[in-house]
Amino acid sequence: MRLSVLLTLGAVVTAGLLAVQPAATAQAAVTFYADSGDSCFRGITQGTLDWLTGPVIRPTVKVDGYLSDDANLSPCTRDGMYSTAVFNAYNGTTLVDSETYKADDAQVPLSFTLSDPAGVAAIDRVVVQVCRFSGSPIGVSYCGKAAEYKTP
16 A cells, blocks of 8 residues: 555656646857948847747747947948848758848837748857848848857
């Protein structure tokens, strides 16, 4: 009798511990920054990348921040171009997901997740790059240096 009570109690405690496992484990958030590479800092993106992993949900990277084009603090006059920020997520050398955002003489908030559409591949690095493009069909474009962030 005593043995069956202990076995039952052990099973209940084990089931309870398994039920309260976290669905996702957040690792340390990484601060990101990238700019358009010009002396005026016309295009800037910055914020945080938060890697989320776990046994229940698909591995993701949560992106929060902003993209700014021709910010009010820029010492240069506006030039009629707009900025884009590209976020490429990789597993090794394989591109898993990509997001692109645009800002034109404004500051645009960013809040999205990067993940493998199949829900299988983890993301081990994110590459962020800001580029600027002319608003006219014929014009110049240029990009700043790509910034790479690895999983913490």
